[in-house]
Amino acid sequence: MARKYIDNPNACSLVHTMNIIGNKWKPIILYLLSNGSMRFGMLNTLIPTISKKVMTNQLKELENDGLLLRQSFAEIPPRVEYSLTEKAVGLLPVLKLLSDWANEAYPEMDFEQCRIMENGKKPAYNNVYKK
Amino acid sequence: MARKYIDNPNACSLVHTMNIIGNKWKPIILYLLSNGSMRFGMLNTLIPTISKKVMTNQLKELENDGLLLRQSFAEIPPRVEYSLTEKAVGLLPVLKLLSDWANEAYPEMDFEQCRIMENGKKPAYNNVYKK
DNA sequence: AATAGTGGTAACCAAAAAGTAACTAATGGC
DNA sequence: GCCATTAGTTACTTTTTGGTTACCACTATT
Numbered sequence: 001m002a003r004k005y006i007d008n009p010n011a012c013s014l015v016h017t018m019n020i021i022g023n024k025w026k027p028i029i030l031y032l033l034s035n036g037s038m039r040f041g042m043l044n045t046l047i048p049t050i051s052k053k054v055m056t057n058q059l060k061e062l063e064n065d066g067l068l069l070r071q072s073f074a075e076i077p078p079r080v081e082y083s084l085t086e087k088a089v090g091l092l093p094v095l096k097l098l099s100d101w102a103n104e105a106y107p108e109m110d111f112e113q114c115r116i117m118e119n120g121k122k123p124a125y126n127n128v129y130k131k
Numbered sequence: 132m133a134r135k136y137i138d139n140p141n142a143c144s145l146v147h148t149m150n151i152i153g154n155k156w157k158p159i160i161l162y163l164l165s166n167g168s169m170r171f172g173m174l175n176t177l178i179p180t181i182s183k184k185v186m187t188n189q190l191k192e193l194e195n196d197g198l199l200l201r202q203s204f205a206e207i208p209p210r211v212e213y214s215l216t217e218k219a220v221g222l223l224p225v226l227k228l229l230s231d232w233a234n235e236a237y238p239e240m241d242f243e244q245c246r247i248m249e250n251g252k253k254p255a256y257n258n259v260y261k262k
Numbered sequence: 263a264a265t266a267g268t269g270g271t272a273a274c275c276a277a278a279a280a281g282t283a284a285c286t287a288a289t290g291g292c
Numbered sequence: 293g294c295c296a297t298t299a300g301t302t303a304c305t306t307t308t309t310g311g312t313t314a315c316c317a318c319t320a321t322t
Contacts, residue, residue, distance in 0.1 A: 039298090039299090040298075040299055040300080041297095041298065041299075044299095052299080052300070052301090053300090053301080053302090055300095056299080056300060056301080072299090075298095076297090076298085077296090077297045077298035077299080078297090078298050078299050078300080079298075079299085080298085080299060080300085
């Protein structure tokens with residue numbers, strides 16, 4: 001699992017959720033996968049500043065928490081596809097609300113567009129590439 | 132602000148939200164304050180495993196991010212009251228959804244009751260005290 | 263004169279999270 | 293035979309976060 005927080009006496013479901021997705025990269029990973037399954041390498045390309053080690057870690061934790069499905073194909077070179085589980089899909093609308101909240105609460109911040117699309121349209125990956 | 136994550140190219144509003152509330156203690160602090168303002172010492176009593184330094188820090192960050200109002204009274208001994216801003220109040224329903232999500236997605240985990248009450252009832256602080 | 267009560271701060275330390283660079287296995291193409 | 297390709301792993305270092313202890317200011321109470 002994500003974080004431990006063993007000494008956090010408030011072992012409630014909200015703390016659990018934060019332990020699972022409240023970190024640097026996981027919401028982005030879930031976002032990217034909300035449009036369908038994706039290979040390890042593609043995820044790494046779309047989040048260029050994450051290291052492979054950390055990416056592996058995040059994907060493992062998300063898988064352990066039941067948010068991701070990992071499909072490994074017996075090919076050479078290897079191919080591994082990651083996709084969202086039902087659990088994760090159920091979380092997407094709430095993530096959307098979190099993102100809506102920030103847009104409303106901090107209008108001055110002019111965020112980049114988020115990559116969860118309500119309508120299944122492809123996100124604008126282009127601006128991910130900019131240095 | 133909470134975290135920096137300057138090198139996270141996905142500077143979208145969801146990442147921003149996570150930077151603000153996605154850590155060990157802040158959701159709990161917001162929960163506790165959802166029933167009305169509270170003094171520093173009371174917060175510390177209700178979250179007995181947090182250190183004063185960290186509590187101070189979290190409260191400052193939440194204040195800087197516009198989620199908390201800090202009222203200091205010129206009394207001896209000092210009295211400081213913290214309360215939620217409108218921004219924070221707008222976040223509460225989403226926190227509720229996050230907590231609902233975990234309850235549904237992980238029914239086997241049997242979480243403690245969360246301390247955001249839909250109806251303004253006082254949360255059961257008792258079970259916070261247990262070691 | 264000593265102590266309790268409150269909301270902190272400072273210096274220092276430990277643990278967790280993230281980052282870096284080099285390395286691997288297995289195969290296909292040149 | 294040599295290199296590229298992919299999805300990692302390993303060992304190590306740095307950065308970030310959280311924790312501990314001692315201390316302060318100011319007054320009221322004992």
